[in-house]
Amino acid sequence: xxxxxxxxxxxxxxxxxxxxxxxxxxxxxxxxxxxxxxxxxxxxxxxxxxxxxxxxxxxxxxxxxxxxxxxxxxxxxxxxxxxxxxxxxxxxxxxxxxxxxxxxxxxxxxxxxxxxxxxxxxxxxxxxxxxxxxxxxxxxxxxxxxxxxxxxxxxxxxxxxxxxxxxxxxxxxxxxxxxxxxxxxxxxxxxxxxxxxxxxxxxxxxxxxxxxxxxxxxxxxxxxxxxxxxxxxxxxxxxxxxxxxxxxxxxxxxxxxxxxxxxxxxxxxxxxxxxxxxxxxxxxxxxxxxxxxxxxxxxxxxxxxxxxxxxxxxxxxxxxxxxxxxxxxxxxxxxxxxxxxxxxxxxxxxxxxxxxxxxxxxxxxxxxxxxxxxxxxxxxxxxxxxxxxxxxxxxxxxxxxxxxxxxxxxxxxxxxxxxxxxxxxxxxxxxxxxxxxxxxxxxxxxxxxxxxxxxxxxxxxxxxxxxxxxxxxxx
Ligand code: NAP
Numbered sequence: 428x429x430x431x432x433x434x435x436x437x438x439x440x441x442x443x444x445x446x447x448x449x450x451x452x453x454x455x456x457x458x459x460x461x462x463x464x465x466x467x468x469x470x471x472x473x474x475x476x477x478x479x480x481x482x483x484x485x486x487x488x489x490x491x492x493x494x495x496x497x498x499x500x501x502x503x504x505x506x507x508x509x510x511x512x513x514x515x516x517x518x519x520x521x522x523x524x525x526x527x528x529x530x531x532x533x534x535x536x537x538x539x540x541x542x543x544x545x546x547x548x549x550x551x552x553x554x555x556x557x558x559x560x561x562x563x564x565x566x567x568x569x570x571x572x573x574x575x576x577x578x579x580x581x582x583x584x585x586x587x588x589x590x591x592x593x594x595x596x597x598x599x600x601x602x603x604x605x606x607x608x609x610x611x612x613x614x615x616x617x618x619x620x621x622x623x624x625x626x627x628x629x630x631x632x633x634x635x636x637x638x639x640x641x642x643x644x645x646x647x648x649x650x651x652x653x654x655x656x657x658x659x660x661x662x663x664x665x666x667x668x669x670x671x672x673x674x675x676x677x678x679x680x681x682x683x684x685x686x687x688x689x690x691x692x693x694x695x696x697x698x699x700x701x702x703x704x705x706x707x708x709x710x711x712x713x714x715x716x717x718x719x720x721x722x723x724x725x726x727x728x729x730x731x732x733x734x735x736x737x738x739x740x741x742x743x744x745x746x747x748x749x750x751x752x753x754x755x756x757x758x759x760x761x762x763x764x765x766x767x768x769x770x771x772x773x774x775x776x777x778x779x780x781x782x783x784x785x786x787x788x789x790x791x792x793x794x795x796x797x798x799x800x801x802x803x804x805x806x807x808x809x810x811x812x813x814x815x816x817x818x819x820x821x822x823x824x825x826x827x828x829x830x831x832x833x834x835x836x837x838x839x840x841x842x843x844x845x846x847x848x849x850x851x852x853x854x855x856x857x858x859x860x861x862x863x864x865x866x867x868x869x870x871x872x873x874x875x876x877x878x879x880x881x882x883x884x885x886x887x888x889x890x891x892x893x894x895x896x897x898x899x900x901x902x
Contacts, residue, residue, distance in 0.1 A: 429461030429514075431603070434470050434627060435610045437477035438620030444469040449600045449629070454520035454747040455738050455784045463603045466628030471595070471636045477621035478566040478593035479642055485622045486563035486591040490545060493588055496616050497542045500585075503612035504535045511608055515576050518602040520746040520785070521701060522738040529700065534577030534609070537882065540866035541585035544884045548589070550891075558899040561891040563591040564668065565644030568637030570630070570658070571606070572650040573599035573749055574704040574807075579649040579672070580606055582870075582881045584613070584623065590890035595624045595643070597633045599650075601749055630654060641665050647889065648672070649706075652875055670879030670889050672706070672871060674805040675833030678826035679709035680848050682819075682839025687718060690838045691725035693861060694811055697836075699733040699745040699789055703809040704753070706876075707834035707856065711802055713822045716815045719793070723813065726791050727772050735778045735786055747785040748808055754785040757808030761790055764801040768792040768812065797825045805831070819844060823851045832873025834858070855880070 432448060433440040443464035453460040464470075504511070508531060515526040552559040567587050571579040580596055587594045598606035610625045626633050634654070638646055638661035648658050649672040662669045679697065681690040690712075697709040714722050738746035748754045761775045773790025787809055795802050795812040802812050816822040826835060826848075835852035837845050837859050849857045855871045867883035879889050 428459070429604050430463075431607050431627070432462065432464045434464060434466055434474070435614065435623070435625040436470070436474045437624070438614070441473075443467065449627070451518060451601065451603060452750065453517050454749050457751075457783055457785070460517050461604060463600065463627040465600075466626045466633050468632065468636050470626050470628070471633055471640070474595045474624035474626050475566060475640055475642045477624055478595055481593050481619050481621035482563070482566060485593050485619055488591050488619075490548070490550075493591065494542055494545055496588055496618050497538050497545070497585065499616035500612055501535060501538045501542070503615050504538065504609070507608055507612060511577065511605055514604045514608060515602075516738050516746075518604050519573065519576055519749055520738050522743045522746050524744075525701060525746070530575060530577060533575065534581045534605075536866045537578070537581040537585045540883050541589045541887065544867065544887055545589040548884060548887065556897070558896045560894040560896060561888070562894055564890050564892050565592060566642060567592045567594045567645045567647060567890060568640065568643045569594050569596045570634050570637060570646065570648045570650065571596070571598050573602040574701065574706070576602040576605035577609060580609060582886055583647050584609070586881065586886040587890045588618070588622070589887045592645070592890040593622045593624075595626060595637065597626055597628065597637060600627065600629060603627050634658070635661060638662050639664055643667060645890065646670070647879075647881075655877070670881070671877040672879075672881060673833075673875065673877040674807070675706050675708070675831045675872065675876050676711055676803065676805050676829050677707055677709045677831070677834040677836065677854065678711045678713055678829075678852065679836040679838065680822050680826055680852070681712065681714045681718065681722070682837065682841065682844050682848070683715045683718065684840040684844075685838045687721050687725050688729070690714070691722060691729050693836065693838055694791075695726060695730055695733055695789070698809040698811045702745055702748055702787070703789075704749060704807050709834070709836040710806065710811050711797070711826075711829075712811060712813045713816050713825055714813060716817060719813070719815050723771055723793055730772055730789055730791075733789065735789065736781065737784070745789060745809060748787055749785070751785060753808065754787060757787050757806060757810065760801055760804070760806045760808070760810060761787075764790070764792045764810070764812075767799040767801055768795040771813065773809070797828055803829060819848065823848060826852050830875045833876035
């Protein structure tokens with residue numbers, strides 16, 4: 428049992444002022460794997476005070492000091508690799524291979540990238556008529572979701588340290604233990620007291636508290652659109668800046684010269700990796716009418732190569748969903764899909780032989796209309812829809828016919844068509860032919876997928892204010 432009933436405030440682990448606890452459930456076993464404290468507004472106030480008091484010194488720390496702290500965090504993160512992998516598998520249900528090959532490197536990758544981006548970054552610029560200064564935005568509240576237990580908090584913390592902005596982190600209460608390990612790593616890295624604080628608790632108390640706190644200058648949130656809206660409303664009371672990384676329903680545009688097998692593998696990996704609980708997952712597959720049948724056959728043939736099962740078992744590609752609630756939500760969408768479209772493979776209920784654990788069947792629907800519920804709403808589970816298109820213009824129109832704009836994927840061969848489609852999809856990140864992730868590439872959404880950008884230099888700039896000084900004496 429992993430219990431941590433304290434919060435990390437002003438450089439030490441301290442008791443909560445409240446006595447309520449939150450149980451954390453292992454989604455593969457449905458058993459309680461540990462408990463955290465359900466923090467109070469008083470706990471949050473203490474963290475905000477600590478962050479405020481270190482702000483003047485932390486915001487004036489040098490680039491070299493910040494790089495040294497980030498380097499120590501990278502060393503600490505690497506030293507605790509095995510433990511982080513195990514914890515993420517237990518709290519999220521990600522197969523061990525996914526924790527090792529996806530979650531672990533994404534977490535540490537942002538700290539490494541921040542070192543690189545910061546090394547080349549200039550916080551002042553002579554622009555002729557004035558001097559531009561880029562200064563820390565102030566105390567920043569970070570609210571993160573459960574689907575990547577270290578990825579989102581790492582990009583936020585790394586950028587904030589690079590910018591000299593003290594933070595208060597509230598991780599998702601479903602997956603708090605990887606965040607607690609990161610807090611221990613940051614403690615060992617020797618940041619000034621108060622520069623990093625972690626307060627565990629519910630969204631309704633600590634999350635709301637962060638959004639409306641008068642002494643917090645900026646909120647960086649990753650999560651659902653509904654909560655993002657609440658955060659914006661609360662933040663409006665004190666006119667604080669918000670950055671929102673929200674949901675998506677991203678298209679995978681398969682061009683008519685694509686290798687059908689590669690296209691099917693791409694579509695399958697989007698709903699099996701992390702059990703489809705990925706904000707940027709490509710869950711709307713757009714294929715030429717002429718390719719439909721062959722594509723469907725390939726999906727049905729290849730899907731068994733991504734087996735669902737115990738995330739600790741070797742060879743398992745798809746773990747359980749994170750919680751009972753998430754399982755029920757996914758089931759209700761599958762049931763809706765069965766009424767709206769044709770079930771190609773998968774369907775409602777648990778996969779055979781897995782009665783315990785929040786397991787769902789990877790599911791593809793076909794003959795789907797782009798205006799149906801399953802094609803428009805984010806399901807956040809292992810469910811994809813196949814939609815046909817007549818020509819490239821039709822594909823682009825359908826790809827963009829969504830309220831979201833987080834990501835888009837293009838599979839094919841002709842460089843002219845690939846570039847044309849990539850530049851025509853209205854979304855913040857486009858991946859052509861499964862290209863590798865560049866940690867310096869900005870991440871964020873168009874339309875209802877969010878406001879602002881994370882990762883690399885764009886991520887650092889979220890934590891900075893811009894000042895123009897006119898008549899600055901030349902030194
Ligand atoms: P969520 O329910 O919005 O929760 C996200 C975080 O917000 C959690 O820490 C949650 O706390 C907290 N929260 C809940 N209510 C709050 C409130 N009223 N005020 C402030 N904070 C509050 O989202 P989720 O279910 O964890 O994550 C799934 C969603 O995140 C999906 O929509 C997905 O697309 C999106 N997402 C987006 C990105 C991106 O980068 N664009 C990345 C990953 C996920 P508790 O849960 O602890 O109560």
